[in-house]
Structures are given as C-alpha cells and as structure tokens.
Amino acid sequence: MNGAQKRLDKLFTFNIPILIMLMFTVFPLYWTINTAFKHEGDILKRPLQYVPASPTIENFVSAWTNVGFATYFKNSLIVGICTVVIVIILSILSGYALARYRFKGKRAFLLMLLCTQFIPRSMLIIPLFIVFKHLGLISHPLSLILTYAAVEIPFTTVLMNGFISNVPRELEEAAMIDGCNRMQALRYVIFPLLVPGIVATSVFTFIYTWNEFLLALMLTNQQGRFTLPVGLSYMMGEFNINYGALAAGSVIALIPAVILFSYAQKHLVNGLGGAVKG
Amino acid sequence: MRLQEKLDLNVISPEQSKPRKKFKTEKWIPYLFILPSTLMVVAFLFYPIGTVFYYSLQNYNLAAPFYDSFAGFDNFIKIFTEDKFFFPSLLTTLKWVVSQVGLQLIFGMIAAILLNKTFKFRGLVRAAAFIPWAISGVLASVMWSLMYNEHMGVINDMLMRLGIIHENQAWLANNSTAFISVVIAELWRGIPFFAITLLASLQSIPEELYEAARVDGAGRWKSFIFVTIPQLKNTIILTTLLRVIWEFNNVDLIFNLTGGGPAGSTTTLTMYIAKQAIHGSNFGYGSALTVISFGILLTFAIVYLKITRFEREEG
Numbered sequence: 001m002n003g004a005q006k007r008l009d010k011l012f013t014f015n016i017p018i019l020i021m022l023m024f025t026v027f028p029l030y031w032t033i034n035t036a037f038k039h040e041g042d043i044l045k046r047p048l049q050y051v052p053a054s055p056t057i058e059n060f061v062s063a064w065t066n067v068g069f070a071t072y073f074k075n076s077l078i079v080g081i082c083t084v085v086i087v088i089i090l091s092i093l094s095g096y097a098l099a100r101y102r103f104k105g106k107r108a109f110l111l112m113l114l115c116t117q118f119i120p121r122s123m124l125i126i127p128l129f130i131v132f133k134h135l136g137l138i139s140h141p142l143s144l145i146l147t148y149a150a151v152e153i154p155f156t157t158v159l160m161n162g163f164i165s166n167v168p169r170e171l172e173e174a175a176m177i178d179g180c181n182r183m184q185a186l187r188y189v190i191f192p193l194l195v196p197g198i199v200a201t202s203v204f205t206f207i208y209t210w211n212e213f214l215l216a217l218m219l220t221n222q223q224g225r226f227t228l229p230v231g232l233s234y235m236m237g238e239f240n241i242n243y244g245a246l247a248a249g250s251v252i253a254l255i256p257a258v259i260l261f262s263y264a265q266k267h268l269v270n271g272l273g274g275a276v277k278g
Numbered sequence: 279m280r281l282q283e284k285l286d287l288n289v290i291s292p293e294q295s296k297p298r299k300k301f302k303t304e305k306w307i308p309y310l311f312i313l314p315s316t317l318m319v320v321a322f323l324f325y326p327i328g329t330v331f332y333y334s335l336q337n338y339n340l341a342a343p344f345y346d347s348f349a350g351f352d353n354f355i356k357i358f359t360e361d362k363f364f365f366p367s368l369l370t371t372l373k374w375v376v377s378q379v380g381l382q383l384i385f386g387m388i389a390a391i392l393l394n395k396t397f398k399f400r401g402l403v404r405a406a407a408f409i410p411w412a413i414s415g416v417l418a419s420v421m422w423s424l425m426y427n428e429h430m431g432v433i434n435d436m437l438m439r440l441g442i443i444h445e446n447q448a449w450l451a452n453n454s455t456a457f458i459s460v461v462i463a464e465l466w467r468g469i470p471f472f473a474i475t476l477l478a479s480l481q482s483i484p485e486e487l488y489e490a491a492r493v494d495g496a497g498r499w500k501s502f503i504f505v506t507i508p509q510l511k512n513t514i515i516l517t518t519l520l521r522v523i524w525e526f527n528n529v530d531l532i533f534n535l536t537g538g539g540p541a542g543s544t545t546t547l548t549m550y551i552a553k554q555a556i557h558g559s560n561f562g563y564g565s566a567l568t569v570i571s572f573g574i575l576l577t578f579a580i581v582y583l584k585i586t587r588f589e590r591e592e593g
C-alpha cells in the first residue's frame with residue numbers, strides 16, 4: 001500500500017467509524033442540553049433551533065424551585081451517600097477476611113456472592129415491597145439504602161478482596177509487631193493504601209444508587225421522597241409535560257454522574273481487566 | 279526487618295510471638311468480618327427471593343387481606359391457560375433480549391477495537407464513548423423521548439430535511455416503530471458496557487500473538503478470527519450471559535418511553551411483572567410470574583454455559 005491508499009484505508013476503517021460512534025453517543029446529550037437552555041416557546045417552534053437562539057436559565061430555575069428537583073436531588077444524595085458508607089465499611093471487612101484468612105466456609109461465602117449476581121433484580125420488587133411494608137419503611141430512605149447496599153455488597157466485596165490482596169502482607173505484620181492490634185493495622189496501614197480502590201468503588205456504588213429506578217419506584221410512593229429517576233419518570237408521565245424543565249432537570253441529574261464517571265472511567269477499564277483476568 | 283532483629287536478640291521466640299490463646303480468638307475474626315455482609319445479603323436478597331416462591335402459591339392481596347388464602351398451583355394454571363398477555367410477552371422478551379445482546383455485542387466489539395488503537399485525544403474520546411454507561415435508564419428515556427417526539431423531535435426534523443419522510447411520525451406511539459425505537463435508545467446505553475469489558479480484555483492480549491499471525495500471513499480479518507476471538511472467548515461468554523439476564527430484567531426505557539404499549543408491542547415479561555406489581559392487586563399472581571421468569575433465566579444460564587463450554591480460568 002502506498003501513502004494515499006493507506007490514508008484512504010484509515011479514513012474508512014478508523015476515522016469515519018469513530019466519528020459516527022461519537023455522534024451517536026454525544027448527540028442525545030447535546031440535544032438535551034440544547035433543549036434545557038431554550039425558552040419554552042422556542043422548543044416547539046419550527047424550524048427547530050439546533051443552537052438556542054436566546055439561551056436562558058429559566059428552565060433550570062423552574063426545575064429546581066417549582067417542579068421539585070431540589071427535593072429529588074437531596075433525596076438521591078442522602079440515599080447515595082449512606083449506601084456508599086455502608087457498602088465501603090462492610091466490603092472492606094469482608095474483603096479483608098477473604099484476602100487475609102483461610103477459614104472454613106470461605107468457598108461457600110464466595111459461592112453465595114457469585115449467586116447474587118444471577119438474581120434477577122426484577123424478582124425483588126414484589127417481595128421487598130412486602131418486607132418493607134411489614135417493617136413500616138415504605139417511602140423511608142432506609143428501605144432504598146438497605147436494598148442498594150445488599151445489591152452492591154457482593155461485587156464490592158470481590159473488588160476489595162482484590163485491592164487488599166495487592167497490599168503486601170509484610171507491611172501489616174510489621175505494624176503488628178510494632179504493637180498495633182489487627183484493627184489498628186487495618187486502620188493505619190491498610191486503609192491509606194486502599195484509598196484509590198475505595199474511591200473507585202464508591203463512585204460505582206454511588207452511580208448505581210443515583211440511577212436505579214424500578215426498586216425506587218416500587219419502594220417510594222410519596223412525592224417528597226422521590227429520588228431523581230422516580231421524579232423524572234413522574235414528570236414524564238404527567239399530562240402536560242413541561243419539556244424545558246424536564247430537560248433542565250435531566251441536566252441537573254446528569255452532572256454528578258458524569259463528573260464522577262469521567263474521574264473514574266480509567267479505573268473502570270483497568271479494574272475490570274483485573275477482575276476478568278483474576 | 280524488625281521481626282528478625284527481635285528474634286536475633288532473643289527478646290521473643292517464634293512460639294511466643296503467636297501465643298496459643300490469641301490464635302484461638304483469631305479463628306473467629308474472619309467470621310466476624312463477613313457477618314455484616316452476609317446478614318445484609320441474606321436479609322434483603324435471599325430471604326425476599328425465598329418468599330417469592332411461597333407467595334406464588336398464595337392469593338395475597340395487601341389491599342384486601344380477607345381474600346388471602348392458599349392457592350396451590352392456581353396462579354400458575356391461570357397464567358398458562360387464561361392469561362392472554364403472558365405468551366405475547368414471552369415473544370417480546372425474546373425479541374428484546376436477542377436484538378439487544380446481539381447488537382450490543384457487535385457494536386461494542388467494533389467500538390472496543392477502534393478505541394484500542396493509539397490516536398490523539400484517545401482518553402477524551404474513550405470517556406465520551408463510555409458516558410452513556412453512567413447515565414440512568416430514566417435519563418436516557420428523557421433524552422430519547424425529546425428526540426423521538428412527534429412535534430418537536432429532532433429525528434423527525436432531520437429525516438424530513440433529508441427527504442426520507444414527508445410528515446411527522448409518532449415513533450413511540452406507532453405499532454410498527456415503537457419496538458425498534460426503544461431498541462435503538464437502549465442500544466445507546468448498552469453498547470458502552472460491552473465496549474468497556476471487551477476493551478479491558480483486548481488490552482490483555484499479548485502483542486506477540488498478532489505478530490506471529492502476521493508472520494504466518496494472516497490479514498486483519500484472519501487475525502481477528504483466529505487471535506482476537508479465541509482470546510476473548512471467556513469474556514464474551516460471561517458478558518453476554520450477564521447481559522442477557524440484565525436486559526431480560528431491564529424495563530427502565532420501556533417503562534418510561536412506551537409504558538409497554540402501543541397495544542402491548544413492547545411489553546416484555548419483566549415489564550408485565552412490573553405493571554402487575556405496581557397496579558395489580560394480587561401479589562401472589564405477580565410472584566408466580568416472577569417464579570416463571572426466574573425458571574426461564576436459570577434454565578437459560580445452565581444451558582448456555584453447557585453449550586459454550588465456559589471454562590473458568592484458574593489463578
């Protein structure tokens with residue numbers, strides 16, 4: 001192949017496909033942002049404005065104050081943060097047990113974790129509703145926090161097991177010889193070395209809670225308790241949809257997930273590579 | 279090492295460093311550490327799943343508890359003989375899962391191969407290509423409903439400008455286009471998952487294998503068939519299996535874009551269960567449907583792993 005042929009080849013096997021791919025992924029995001037910044041009258045106006053003619057933030061103001069996104073945002077944040085804290089603490093403990101101890105029932109525990117990955121999530125909606133109904137926790141943030149934590153713990157435990165196994169055992173032994181007990185060694189020696197792994201795990205757990213819909217829909221029935229996905233869905237189902245506020249609300253819901261994701265996506269490819277290989 | 283020093287100085291003997299009594303208490307520690315996680319998983323995953331089987335044999339109505347009674351297999355008999363939504367929903371589920379997983383795998387593979395090359399701004403392009411993975415089903419529904427909208431949708435606008443259609447289409451309300459429209463929207467969100475996992479495994483294929491193939495005279499296509507595919511086999515089998523389960527259960531887009539309509543054309547079995555759970559009054563009937571869907575998935579997983587001869591890599 002000469003130079004011109006090579007360039008042509010690259011154009012068709014690389015440049016054009018990657019451009020199409022990027023257009024396909026980015027355009028829906030762009031269109032939502034575009035809609036969010038249009039005046040209500042402009043959204044329906046023909047010809048469609050591919051760039052807002054006179055950008056406005058009125059949709060954001062109305063989504064945040066009138067439609068209830070401030071409440072949904074707060075609810076999602078509470079559920080997300082509490083779930084992350086529980087998941088991280090419990091999965092460090094169980095990951096530590098897996099990484100550092102041989103014990104009877106270890107295989108059974110691992111098998112149990114594996115089984116959970118094959119549980120269809122939709123199977124949970126009816127029985128969990130009944131469980132939380134009996135506990136009197138329907139529409140209480142705890143119902144979502146406990147459910148999400150239980151769903152996430154198996155995967156994060158396996159991740160933590162991997163991260164902890166990477167910390168040399170000698171470091172811990174040295175600390176214990178220097179007078180630390182096991183908990184102190186865990187707290188002062190292992191924990192600081194785990195920070196990058198903990199951050200990545202927290203991000204993925206948080207994104208899951210931020211995005212989960214079906215269980216949240218089933219377990220909350222008061223508008224004041226809606227998380228963002230339930231609130232958005234509720235708004236989509238209304239008879240007179242305020243498209244500007246809907247788009248603005250979506251952008252608000254989008255921002256934390258996208259920021260966290262961009263930060264952690266490198267870990268994602270590398271971490272998954274490790275998880276699949278190991 | 280401090281340990282060595284202490285041993286040398288005879289301050290402690292090896293036996294002393296691990297007193298017997300301490301060893302005994304240590305035995306409980308791993309169980310103590312896995313206890314909270316185990317409790318959570320048992321209480322909020324395994325116990326509820328167990329109760330589904332129990333409820334499926336009951337008439338169980340939270341709104342009208344006086345009708346609650348043991349139903350035996352009545353719920354199941356009713357599903358298979360009287361329920362006119364059940365079998366159509368199975369067919370829709372099959373169409374949904376096969377089209378989603380098949381197309382996600384193909385496009386995810388293409389994306390992974392493209393993103394594995396070295397080029398300018400690769401990090402940025404990768405991040406952009408993966409973003410839909412982090413976006414919720416409900417958000418994706420909002421985005422695509424804005425684009426599919428009959429009156430203000432950009433898809434109608436573009437296709438009209440290109441002269442492909444001549445009047446506005448109601449993509450999500452039309453019997454012939456609703457299903458494919460939801461499929462495309464879900465693909466948008468699903469392709470990145472395959473791209474991410476496949477890219478992760480592509481990176482672990484040693485470059486020497488490709489060089490050896492090149493020496494043997496293999497072109498681009500042949501080295502894909504004979505090097506890439508076999509190396510990715512286990513990843514592909516595992517991701518497609520997990521994805522089948524996931525798409526089988528995933529109703530976020532269907533729920534919010536079409537609500538299962540028009541005329542039930544987008545109602546998968548899970549969507550049917552969700553509707554039963556949210557609007558229906560008999561949880562026993564919904565539980566029976568759930569048990570059937572679990573049976574279908576379990577059978578599928580076992581058969582799939584058998585016929586693909588999935589081997590778990592050791593170490």
